Amino acid sequence: MTEPGSAELPEPDSTHGGKGIDDFHKRGILASSRKSISLLDPRKRRLLIIAAGLQVSLGLLDLIGIAIIGLVAAVAVSGLGVSDIPAPVEKVLDSLGISGLTVSQISIILALFAVTTLVVKTGLSALMARRIMVFLANRQAELSVKLARNFLSRPLVVIQKWTTSEATYALGGGVTAVTVALLGAGITIISEVFLFSIVGITLLIYDPILTIVSFAFFLTIVLVLQRILGRWSARNAQVMTDNHIANLTIVSEALATYRESTVLNRRDLYVAKFENNALTAAHTSALSAYIMEIPKYVLEAALYLGMLILAVVQFLTKDWGAAAATTALFLAAGSRIIPALLRLQGAGITVRNASIQAQPTFFMYDYLTALPNNEISSSARITARDIHRSIESGYPGFEAKIVMKNVELKYDSSVDPAVTGISFSCKAGDSVALVGSTGAGKSTLADLLLNVLDPDSGQVLVGGVTPREAIFRWPGSISYVPQNVALTIGTVRDNVALGLPRDLIDDDLVWDALHRAHLADFLTEFREGIDTNVGERGFRLSGGQRQRLGIARALYTKPKLLVLDEATSALDSETEQAIIEMLNELESEVTTVTVAHRLATVRRADLLIYLKEGHSIAQGTFEEVRAIAPDFDRQAVLLGL
Numbered sequence: 087m088t089e090p091g092s093a094e095l096p097e098p099d100s101t102h103g104g105k106g107i108d109d110f111h112k113r114g115i116l117a118s119s120r121k122s123i124s125l126l127d128p129r130k131r132r133l134l135i136i137a138a139g140l141q142v143s144l145g146l147l148d149l150i151g152i153a154i155i156g157l158v159a160a161v162a163v164s165g166l167g168v169s170d171i172p173a174p175v176e177k178v179l180d181s182l183g184i185s186g187l188t189v190s191q192i193s194i195i196l197a198l199f200a201v202t203t204l205v206v207k208t209g210l211s212a213l214m215a216r217r218i219m220v221f222l223a224n225r226q227a228e229l230s231v232k233l234a235r236n237f238l239s240r241p242l243v244v245i246q247k248w249t250t251s252e253a254t255y256a257l258g259g260g261v262t263a264v265t266v267a268l269l270g271a272g273i274t275i276i277s278e279v280f281l282f283s284i285v286g287i288t289l290l291i292y293d294p295i296l297t298i299v300s301f302a303f304f305l306t307i308v309l310v311l312q313r314i315l316g317r318w319s320a321r322n323a324q325v326m327t328d329n330h331i332a333n334l335t336i337v338s339e340a341l342a343t344y345r346e347s348t349v350l351n352r353r354d355l356y357v358a359k360f361e362n363n364a365l366t367a368a369h370t371s372a373l374s375a376y377i378m379e380i381p382k383y384v385l386e387a388a389l390y391l392g393m394l395i396l397a398v399v400q401f402l403t404k405d406w407g408a409a410a411a412t413t414a415l416f417l418a419a420g421s422r423i424i425p426a427l428l429r430l431q432g433a434g435i436t437v438r439n440a441s442i443q444a445q446p447t448f449f450m451y452d453y454l455t456a457l458p459n460n461e462i463s464s465s466a467r468i469t470a471r472d473i474h475r476s477i478e479s480g481y482p483g484f485e486a487k488i489v490m491k492n493v494e495l496k497y498d499s500s501v502d503p504a505v506t507g508i509s510f511s512c513k514a515g516d517s518v519a520l521v522g523s524t525g526a527g528k529s530t531l532a533d534l535l536l537n538v539l540d541p542d543s544g545q546v547l548v549g550g551v552t553p554r555e556a557i558f559r560w561p562g563s564i565s566y567v568p569q570n571v572a573l574t575i576g577t578v579r580d581n582v583a584l585g586l587p588r589d590l591i592d593d594d595l596v597w598d599a600l601h602r603a604h605l606a607d608f609l610t611e612f613r614e615g616i617d618t619n620v621g622e623r624g625f626r627l628s629g630g631q632r633q634r635l636g637i638a639r640a641l642y643t644k645p646k647l648l649v650l651d652e653a654t655s656a657l658d659s660e661t662e663q664a665i666i667e668m669l670n671e672l673e674s675e676v677t678t679v680t681v682a683h684r685l686a687t688v689r690r691a692d693l694l695i696y697l698k699e700g701h702s703i704a705q706g707t708f709e710e711v712r713a714i715a716p717d718f719d720r721q722a723v724l725l726g727l
Contacts, residue, residue, distance in 0.1 A: 118441035121448055122268040125229055134269065137218050141277035144214065147207035218273060226265040233257055233447070236454045242538045243498060244454075251334035252446060259330060260447030267440030271433040278430040285423060289416070300392065300416065307388055308381070308427055312434055315377050322374045323439035329367040336360050374439075381431045389424050473561045474590045477643050481563040484549045484556065485514040486647035486677035488535065493544035495530060504530045505700045508544070512693050514646070517669075518679045519688035521718070522697035528681040531697075532649050535679060536566055548647060562643030569652035571636030573627075578609060579616040582638050595642055603638035604664050605631065630658060637665065648672070651681040662687070685725055 123131060234257050237245070248256075289297040340356040396416055489511045496503040505527040512518050520528040533539040534546050537553040548556045548564065557564055573581050582599055583591040596616055600606040608631060612618040620626055620635070627635065640648060648669075666687060669678055682688050689708045696704040696711050696718050704714035712719040 118268060118437075118444060118448070122264045122272075122444065125264065125451065126225060130225060133221065134273070137214075137221060138273050138276045141214055141218070141273055142280040144207055144211055144277070147203055147210075150203050218270065222266050222270050225269065226261055229265060229447075230257055230261045233261065233450060233454070237450065240454065241540055242533060248450075249335065250338055251331045253450075254334055255327075255331050256446040256450045259327075260444050260450075263440040263443035264447050267436050268444060271436040271440065274429055274433040275437070278426045278433070281426050282423065282430075296396070296416070300396075303392060304385070304388060304423070304427065307384060308431060311381050311384060311431065315380060315431075315435065319374060319377050319435045320438050320442060322370045322377070323442045325370045326367060326374070327443050329363045329370070333360060333363050333367075336363070377435070382428055385424050385427055468558065468561055470585075470587050470590050473586065476561045476563070477592075477595070480644070481560040481646055484560045484563050484646055486549055486563070487514045488512050488518065488647075488677065488679070489545070489547040490531075490534075491545040493531075493534065493541045493546060495534065495539060495541050503542075503700055505534075505697075508702050510693065510695060510702070510705055512677065514549075514677055515675065516677055516692040517690065518677070519691035519694045520679065520681045520697060521683070521685065521688060521694060522703075525699070526697035527700040528697055529651055530700075531695075532566075532651050532679060532681050535647070535649055536564065560646075563645055564647045565640040565643055565645035565649070567636050567640045567648070567650045571632045571639075573620050573632060573635065575620075575622060577614075577617050577619055578635065581620060581635055582616070582642050584639055584642075595644070596638075599638040599641040602641050602668050603634040604661055604668075605634040605638055630661060634661070634665075645676060647677045647679070649679045649681075652683065685722055 123134070126134065237253065237257070245253075286297065286301060289300075336356055336359050340360075393416070491509050493508040494503050494506045508527075508531065510518075520531055522528055530539065534541060535548065535553055537557050546553060551559070553564065574584070578600075579588075579591060579593070579596055582596045593616065597606060600609065600616070609615055609618060618626075640650075650669075670690065672678065680688055680691070685708075688694060691708065694706065694708050694711045695702055696715050698717070704711045704718065706714065708722075712722055
């Protein structure tokens with residue numbers, strides 16, 4: 087395990103996530119392609135170049151096959167007695183050592199050679215395509231993991247700049263566009279351009295004027311198609327991207343507000359929104375698929391028409407041998423070039439679309455790598471076994487004494503600091519209570535202890551080190567219970583041992599945590615016990631049960647520092663009192679920091695900090711704070727304390 091350092095995180099200068107997909111800056115196609123390559127490490131870039139080179143080399147086999155087909159046609163026509171073998175063809179046959187054979191023998195040998203060459207090329211192309219697909223799939227996974235690790239290692243202020251839907255798309259669909267689409271299409275473009283080049287040079291040597299006319303004819307068609315279809319496709323790509331993100335948002339909102347939308351009869355509204363987006367996406371997808379097919383029909387028709395005109399002109403102006411050789415050569419070249427043109431056309435549209443779809447990923451990457459201390463994503467690797475060993479060890483060398491010195495933090499959207507000039511200290515095993523009205527800064531101080539936020543100035547130490555260092559050196563030593571517990575899809579065991587694989591979960595620790603959280607008795611009602619599935623967002627549990635499951639999750643690691651943010655707010659009075667008594671039993675073992683509105687829950691705190699508008703108004707025991715702060719005393723009197 088590596089211990090990362092801390093760093094100040096500045097506000098980015100450019101547009102950031104959270105403002106909608108349309109706000110992401112757009113790169114041009116070439117810039118997007120260069121950017122996609124730059125995201126690979128040097129070794130992977132070299133492999134990409136090698137793959138492109140191998141793909142290009144296969145074009146030489148196409149050239150050989152095409153040339154041999156022209157030879158076969160010239161020899162075959164001469165065998166009919168209507169023409170002599172053209173002199174250039176005679177020279178080639180002499181060099182191959184087969185000029186002394188019969189016309190039939192030469193034709194058979196050349197035809198077999200041509201077929202063998204093209205079959206070998208096809209087989210090698212298939213093998214190469216598979217290797218390229220595997221390579222791109224691996225790069226997709228690597229980039230996605232790299233981005234996810236970098237993104238999730240950032241403080242809350244960075245995470246909150248992105249909506250869940252935008253982040254999900256950037257880490258998924260956007261990454262796919264960057265790797266599979268942009269890089270894959272790039273390899274295709276390189277190989278096909280090379281094929282065009284070598285075939286074009288060969289045809290230019292054979293018949294310059296005819297080659298120029300033929301290429302001008304087909305390139306004009308391709309450019310016109312690219313211009314028209316490219317615009318349509320780009321618009322469709324933007325629509326598909328927007329719809330994808332919008333639907334992610336709709337589903338997330340619908341699940342999060344299921345009860346409210348049910349009682350308010352709003353479910354059909356969500357369905358209507360989803361339906362509208364789904365229909366738009368379906369129509370756009372169908373149109374995009376059709377657009378990709380249009381060049382096929384246009385170019386095939388152009389090939390048939392061009393070959394007809396070519397054959398008529400050749401047989402009217404040349405002897406039959408030369409005409410047959412030329413027509414066969416250009417027909418063979420056309421039969422290879424047209425599919426290449428289609429692949430090139432498709433790759434061009436893919437690159438254009440992918441450059442749009444990849445923008446969220448490009449921006450996330452640029453934004454995250456521009457922040458200081460980006461090395462945390464690559465150096466701070468904690469495995470499940472690290473966490474398991476840390477829990478089993480009992481965190482030797484760690485004492486959860488807390489020190490804050492002149493701490494100040496201001497949120498980006500605020501004019502005034504959320505907290506300022508905060509200083510206090512407590513020894514290991516103490517109970518600390520943070521009290522005050524809404525917006526006083528209680529949760530901000532809790533987040534600073536949890537490494538969720540970094541202070542703008544001042545010092546926050548837990549056990550003599552920063553919270554970040556403590557978390558990475560002793561994973562599990564600091565735990566947290568939020569007011570609103572987020573449960574994952576899975577069993578009670580999965581949620582208590584959050585994120586740990588099944589083979590590393592200690593069932594004894596799970597049951598101990600559940601007993602302490604007063605949830606074990608409830609589970610006896612279920613045959614599955616700790617294997618009971620909690621359902622999506624814990625819908626099978628009541629609010630109080632979810633809260634207790636969150637407490638059990640925090641207690642599973644047997645932490646040295648436990649931060650509770652209104653952790654008993656959803657509990658009935660009896661259960662709340664039982665939880666408070668359990669926490670009191672942890673005295674001397676665990677340092678607790680409690681954020682609370684209910685003053686009755688913090689009367690026994692060793693240190694109570696009364697906050698107001700981000701300032702520490704009074705510190706001490708419950709009675710000492712009452713004596714110092716009249717406002718706090720009045721609240722206590724009103725509550726009968």
